[in-house]
Amino acid sequence: MESSPLVDVLIAGAGPCGLLLANDLARRRGGLKLRVIDAAEGPSVHTKAMAVQIKTLEIYDDLGLSERAIEEGLVLKGTRVVWGRGQEVQMALRQIPDQSPLPGMLIFPQFQNENMLIDSLERYGRKGLVEYSTKLVGFEKVTRAASSGGEDHILCHCERGGEAFSVKTRFLVGAEGAHSVVRKTLGLAFDGKKFEEEFLLCDCEIEKADAAESGGRYLEPGDMLSFLDGTLFVAFPYKWGGYRIVMTRSEERMGKEATMEEVQKVCDLLPTKLAVKNPRWISPFRIHSRVVDQFGDLERVFLVGDAAHIHSPAGGQGMNTGLQDSYNLGWKLWLACQSKASAALIKSFSLERQPIGRTLIRTTDTAFSAVAGSSVMFRMLRSVMFSALGRKFLLPEVERRIPQLVAQLWISYRSGPLALSVLPRKFFGSWPLQAGDRLPFLKLEKGTTTLDLVRGPHFTVLFLASSTAAAEELCSEVVLKQLEVLKEGAGLKSFLLSCHQDCRGPPGIESLAIADPADFKRKFGGITDGMLLVRPDKYIGYMEALGMKSRLSEYLERLFKP
Ligand SMILES: Cc1cc2nc3c(=O)[nH]c(=O)nc-3n(C[C@H](O)[C@H](O)[C@H](O)COP(=O)(O)OP(=O)(O)OC[C@H]3O[C@@H](n4cnc5c(N)ncnc54)[C@H](O)[C@@H]3O)c2cc1C
Structure with missing residues (x-):
């Protein structure tokens, strides 16, 4: 061999x-x-x-x-949600530019x-x-x-x-x-488990059945369709103009070959008559949820x-x-x-x-059971959700929350073994930012952002200072020497960020002014002077406020072999 x-x-x-x-x-x-x-x-x-x-x-x-x-x-812009006897609401899926410049x-x-x-x-x-x-x-x-x-x-x-x-x-x-x-x-x-329901996916075109007479399209470009009434039928738009349909199969179709007639039959329940055609891929599938x-x-x-x-x-x-x-x-x-x-x-x-x-x-x-579950409980839950959506008082909140929920920016390793925060105890529980969190997006001078500072395979140290004196204390020779180990590791870039234009760090450390001090306070909490060590995957590993007893060397020993 x-x-x-x-x-x-x-x-x-x-x-x-x-x-x-x-x-x-x-x-x-x-x-x-x-x-x-x-x-x-x-x-x-x-x-x-x-x-x-x-x-x-x-x-x-x-x-x-x-x-x-x-x-x-194609950036998803919104969804048309349809339920019951022709009730529907148009829901926007908003961008979250204060949290990331990237679209979702x-x-x-x-x-x-x-x-x-x-x-x-x-x-x-x-x-x-x-x-x-x-x-x-x-x-x-x-x-x-x-x-x-x-x-x-x-x-x-x-x-x-x-x-x-x-x-x-x-x-x-x-x-x-x-x-x-x-x-x-x-x-x-x-x-884990296997869901009882069987599903079907289909990549195809969707158009209004009477398109020739009525003209116009049913969905605006970038909009998806969510038809949620006893059955799940969702259509996601593709850039090429077609759609990905995902739907639950009826009991009598389970285990049988997937067909376009089956898809059309569910479409026929919609208040607007739609025609599905030209399938590129159609396949039944089962859903499992499992984790090691x-x-x-x-x-x-x-x-x-x-x-x-x-x-x-x-x-x-x-x-x-x-x-x-x-x-x-x-x-x-x-x-x-x-x-x-x-x-x-x-x-x-x-x-x-x-x-x-x-x-x-x-x-x-x-979430899946809430929109697709067939039990009485989930049906009741859906009817409460729909009646609130129908009266539109929940709509702005849902439009705001869904994009934040699915964006995955909230993922944090705070309780993991590589997170160490050295912050004043009295504020501890209420700090909006702690070690283990994703480095927040922040606008800096000259059109740069925190995303630009960390881009690349290296570690990044951000010194936060409210005065040049604080900057000098933070960037002491002892600290810079301790950080050398990161240079030999995956590489290191260091920056000094301040809400004060005239605050400068020592030579070799680029100083940048924070564009919006209120945004900084909202995202970083009470820390005005301190340091953050950002890992190569852009999560904060170590966070220390000036005046606290440093545990930087202990932290670095956690990462590297002696
Ligand atoms: C029909 C379908 C629809 C889906 N729709 C969605 C969706 O809308 N949204 C979503 O988030 N997820 C969806 N998923 C799930 C998504 O595709 C997976 O989460 C994703 O592909 C996982 O990526 P992966 O790299 O871990 O594994 P995979 O994409 O499964 O890649 C594994 C690779 O390993 C190869 N391989 C397998 N065995 C061996 C072996 N012994 N030796 C060497 N190579 C091997 C395979 O050829 C394959 O290329 C869907 C999956 C399917 C099947």
Whole structure:
């Protein structure tokens, strides 16, 4: 059996999550020995997940890909909600420019998303990195003793064209979707449930049945349709003019082949007569919601995306959550490959991401049952919701909340092992910002924003100062020396931010004025003088207010090997 030389990382699965991780590793210096294998014959051609949330667009912005995604995708503007006997309401899905400059939610079919990530690998000299028709069939852990003096590694058993071969790798990532071989080989349970209902998806065109006489269109460009009355029927707009329909199937259709007649029959219940035609993809599907207790073995083997958690499609969260797994893992895995990561840093991947996966299962299950559940309780809940929507008093609140909820900007690792806040105790519970939170979006002078400061694979330190004296104290030689370890790690950029134009930091630290002090106070709370250490995945790791006893060196020891 052929066996290759030792590689740093083998990624099994080139779906969106495997490809994002490959990009994040490939862009970092040091030229990692990286292999990506995929069982399929070539890139996927299916639209599958289409909703790209703002948090994901921020990741794409970091990788220099957001412009292409926005150019090729379609920003969802609103939804027409229809229920009962022809009642309907037009609901806007508002942007949240005070929280992120990126638009949400973007309709960007999965195959286009994957193609973008494949093309992007070329920028790092990794064209043709994905080895298709190559399947992982199992693996075993080999200890240093057993490898006669070498290092601990993973021996992966693969198959290509009927030929078996093995790959030796220091780290293995299972990104091979819901039927993950890596997860099964680790013996991790995939607990959860299968929804009773059966669903159908269909990519097709929708037009008014009497379009020739009445002219005009039923839905405005960028609008979706949500028909929620005993059955679920949702149509998302594609940039090419067609729609993705997702609907519940009637009991008599369950288990049978999906047909356009079935889709048309539900359409006929709408107050406006619509015709569905020219299907590009039509398929029945079942929904599971499951999550593993641990995203790998916490040492050398990791799980990302559907291999670790699968969700109902409510709110378009599934793929987005998986992409964030990869983004959380990328910098940690790179440091592990450089033999710089502490054991705690490697373990933190699962400890931070598993609770997010579990929370999303809970919230998407509830949301999905609320709109599609067939029990009496959910039917009653829907009728209360609709009557409030019908009277429109809830509408502005719903329009404001839904985009915030699905954007995933609220995700925080506050209770994870890598968050350390050193803030005055009396304010502690009420600080709007703490270590573990995403770095808030803030406008700075000359049209720059906090997003510009952190863009790239490095750590970022932000000193916040209300005077030059405070700036000098914050940027002391002792602190700057302690931070050196980050330069040797993933790299470091430091900035001084102040609400006062004349406040300047020491040479070598760029000073920038905060454009809107009121916005700063709202997002950062009472901290006027202090420092934030922002991780390469743009979450605040360490946060300290000036005057508190510093725990910076203790924090850095958590991240790096002695
Ligand atoms: C019909 C359908 C519709 C969906 N709609 C939505 C939606 O609207 N919104 C949403 O958020 N999510 C949706 N999803 C889910 C979404 O597609 C997944 O969350 C997303 O694809 C997960 O990405 P991934 O990279 O983890 O895994 P996958 O996309 O499943 O990729 C896994 C890759 O691993 C490869 N592979 C499998 N086994 C092996 C092996 N043994 N060795 C090597 N390679 C292997 C596969 O060929 C594949 O390329 C949908 C899924 C389906 C099937």
